[in-house]
Amino acid sequence: TPSTVFVFISFINIFISLITTISTFTLENFNDDIDLKRVNNILMKLFLIFPHYCLGRGLFDMSRTHAINVFSLKYVPDYVPVSPFQMNIVGRNLLSLFFQGIIFFLLAILAQYRFFIPDRGCVRTPKNLKSLNEDDDVAAERERIYSDPNNTSHDVLRMVDLVKIYGWAFGKNFTAVKQTCVGVKQGECFGLLGINGSGKSTTFKMLTGEISMTDGNAYVNNYSVIKQLDDVRQNIGYCPQFDALDSLLTAREHLYFYARLCGIKQKNIPFIADCLLKRLGLTLWADRPVKQYSGGNKRKLSTAISLIGNPLIIFMDEPTTGMDVRAKRFLWNCILKLTRQDKKSVVITSHSMEECETLCNRLVIMVNGEFKCLGGVQHLKEKFGDGYTILIRTNIDTNRKIVINYIQKYIPEAIIKEEHNKMIHFRVSTNVSLHKMFSILEKARDELKNLIEDYTVTQVTLDDVFVNFAKIQEGNQILNETNGQGNSYELTHRKTNIVGKFSKYGQDAPEKQKRLFPLMLTVIIFIAKLILFCFRKKHAC
Numbered sequence: 001t002p003s004t005v006f007v008f009i010s011f012i013n014i015f016i017s018l019i020t021t022i023s024t025f026t027l028e029n030f031n032d033d034i035d036l037k038r039v040n041n042i043l044m045k046l047f048l049i050f051p052h053y054c055l056g057r058g059l060f061d062m063s064r065t066h067a068i069n070v071f072s073l074k075y076v077p078d079y080v081p082v083s084p085f086q087m088n089i090v091g092r093n094l095l096s097l098f099f100q101g102i103i104f105f106l107l108a109i110l111a112q113y114r115f116f117i118p119d120r121g122c123v124r125t126p127k128n129l130k131s132l133n134e135d136d137d138v139a140a141e142r143e144r145i146y147s148d149p150n151n152t153s154h155d156v157l158r159m160v161d162l163v164k165i166y167g168w169a170f171g172k173n174f175t176a177v178k179q180t181c182v183g184v185k186q187g188e189c190f191g192l193l194g195i196n197g198s199g200k201s202t203t204f205k206m207l208t209g210e211i212s213m214t215d216g217n218a219y220v221n222n223y224s225v226i227k228q229l230d231d232v233r234q235n236i237g238y239c240p241q242f243d244a245l246d247s248l249l250t251a252r253e254h255l256y257f258y259a260r261l262c263g264i265k266q267k268n269i270p271f272i273a274d275c276l277l278k279r280l281g282l283t284l285w286a287d288r289p290v291k292q293y294s295g296g297n298k299r300k301l302s303t304a305i306s307l308i309g310n311p312l313i314i315f316m317d318e319p320t321t322g323m324d325v326r327a328k329r330f331l332w333n334c335i336l337k338l339t340r341q342d343k344k345s346v347v348i349t350s351h352s353m354e355e356c357e358t359l360c361n362r363l364v365i366m367v368n369g370e371f372k373c374l375g376g377v378q379h380l381k382e383k384f385g386d387g388y389t390i391l392i393r394t395n396i397d398t399n400r401k402i403v404i405n406y407i408q409k410y411i412p413e414a415i416i417k418e419e420h421n422k423m424i425h426f427r428v429s430t431n432v433s434l435h436k437m438f439s440i441l442e443k444a445r446d447e448l449k450n451l452i453e454d455y456t457v458t459q460v461t462l463d464d465v466f467v468n469f470a471k472i473q474e475g476n477q478i479l480n481e482t483n484g485q486g487n488s489y490e491l492t493h494r495k496t497n498i499v500g501k502f503s504k505y506g507q508d509a510p511e512k513q514k515r516l517f518p519l520m521l522t523v524i525i526f527i528a529k530l531i532l533f534c535f536r537k538k539h540a541c
Contacts, residue, residue, distance in 0.1 A: 017052035024057065048096040051104075058093035065089055114227055137374040137383075138364075142181040151222055155183035156313050156345040157190075157207070161216035164202050164369075176202040178369040179216065184313065187343040189335065191356045191363030195470045199369040200349045201241060204317055207347075208238050221312050234262075237306035241317040241349075243298045244305075247291035251282050251301050254290070255308065262309040276304040281330060295322030303331065307338075313345040314338065320355060328355075335359055353462040365469045372469050377462055384468065385460035390414065390426040390437065392455045400424055403444070403451060410440045422453070427460075 024047065027040035047053040065084040072079040084090050110116065134142070144153070145160055164177040177199045184190045192200050205211045207218050209229045217224055223231040245254060255273040264272060277286045280300045285293060290301065299319055306314050316335070320328045336359065338344040350356055356363055357377050364371045365380075373380055394403055400419055407414050407424075413432050418425040428437065437457055445452045 013052060016050055017056050020047040020050055020053035021056040021060065024053075025060065048092065049100075051097060051100050054093040054097045054100070058090045058097075061089050061093075114229065134371075135373050137379075138181075138371045141183070141374055145181045145183055151219070153183065154186065155219075156186050156188075156221060157184040157347065158219040159183075159203075159207075159216070160218065162203065162206060162213060162218060163215035164199075164206060164211070165214040176369050177206070180366075180369075180371055182364065182371065182374070184345050184347060186312070186345055187339050188361045189339045189346045189348060189359045191360035192347060192349045192366065193351075193353075193356060193363055193466060194349075194366035198366040200366060201317060202369075203366075204238075204315055204347075204349070208236065208315060209233065234309065235312045237309070237311040237314040239299075239302045239306040239314065239316040239319050241321070243302050245290045245298060245301060248289055250287050250289055251277060251293075251304070252286045254301060254305060258305050258308050264309065272308070276307060279307075280304045280334065296324060296327035299323055300327070300331065303334070311344070313347065316346060316348045318349055318351065320350070320352065332358055353466055357462055365466060367469050373465075380465050381459055381462065384465045385430075386464070386468075387413075387427060387429040387460060388432070388434070388437065389417075389458045389460060390428060390441070390455065391458070392424045392426070392441075393453045394422045394424070394451055395453050396422070396451075402448065406444050406448060407440070410443075411437065 020043075024040060024044050027036055027043070030036040031040075044057075047057070062084045065082055069081045073081065082089070085094070087095075145158060151158060159180050159182050162177055162180045163175070166174045166176055180203065182190075192203065194200050202211070206213050207220070207225060209225060209232065213226065217226055219225070220232045221235045223235065225232050249257070252273055255276055256269055259269045259272060260266075277283050280303060282297065282300055282304065285297055290298065293301070299322060303316070303319055306316070319335075320331055323331065332355065335346055335348070339346055339359075339361075346359075348356075348359060360377065362374065362376055363380070364374045366372070373384060375383070390407070392403060392407070394400055400422070403424060404416065404419070407426060411426075411428060411432060413429045414426040415428075416424070417427050434457065441452075441455050441457070445455075
């Protein structure tokens, strides 16, 4: 996390500056010892590679030289002041800082343009794919990506073996995303579904360049996210899961600000802002501070910001969170207009299956960082749905038992899912034909003397398909937690230890931060004791 990195870098800087400066200062008190004097001279030259030493030691030598000059001019006749900028005083420190500034500036520029990151290319070879246990549709999409390295199919977005591993530097690996491959075409709305912790937001962060990829690559309009991130960001829009808004700015000011960041000419910004405000229905709220907005209007503003610059593809991370039904429908229509009329590609994450059924041409369901299924909504229902749903409403609450016995007598495959008040909910497998179900239900209405008021027969919903896959991830997490309590699930734990390692690493991370502060304090106390010991020894001598 940023806080951990800040503490770590601060600790390293303080440690280097204190150790290098104080060690040379301490050794100077033992110049009568030839060996220690030689060691001190070597260290003073060696430590010049550290900017911390050059600055700290330079300030110390400058102040000491100034004090000597002041004292000598007052009490020593014909004394010639010594310039602190001589090479053997501060000059070498300044010269070293000058060259270090040039070198580190060049390194920063090269790092900014990702010079040191090799382009992994779009030609990939399968690695450990047997362990992925992929669905046929997911495997077919992977094969399509592998067999078309030049993107002749003109995908706007291509993910090629995308991998993200957290904690590898600490030896505690948690694989958040595992070798995902998919291509999104122009004008397509692509859904990314999964429960919390499945890897959706991590995938978004990698595609937008917010975090680095452990392996694999992604391409937006044939620009590599690894090597051409600036070009990628000119072709994408991003609506984050949590609104990146300033509560004191208005909607218009937000759009002006982000338009300037996108490099849009000043004369065109008012027209673009007005169009976006009108398109998202924010005209009446355009000049009010964001702190007065409802949650739905904030999401609309975040969506408007993602459309600045006319991007080819827009990433939307749960765009309708906190919206009422009317605002949600309004935003759905805006997204449909983007894909159907403007031919923009949209990648969306959501927990609303209704939203995905309305918007998405294709979607995937992620479980533990893997794509478990891929395809259109109807295709997934037919392939992974476990049959049909029968919903029967009886005239009287007490008639439910009679109806249940009758249905299960003629349709043994019918399983009761719910029953309350006058409603009975059955789940029937696909082995039973629709003709048979309707015939029996109509026969029941006649023979049971109108005990059945009405009934409906529907295909399983996308929610049912999603829940079936979500149980896999939840089951793995439960097994890991149970295994951590000492029960013998060794074989299962080996298969699902990634989740357990992640949870363990997440708990240990704050402890590592807490240990840094006592360590810093211990080092400082040790250095102070060392200085006192040296002064006492010299005074005793």
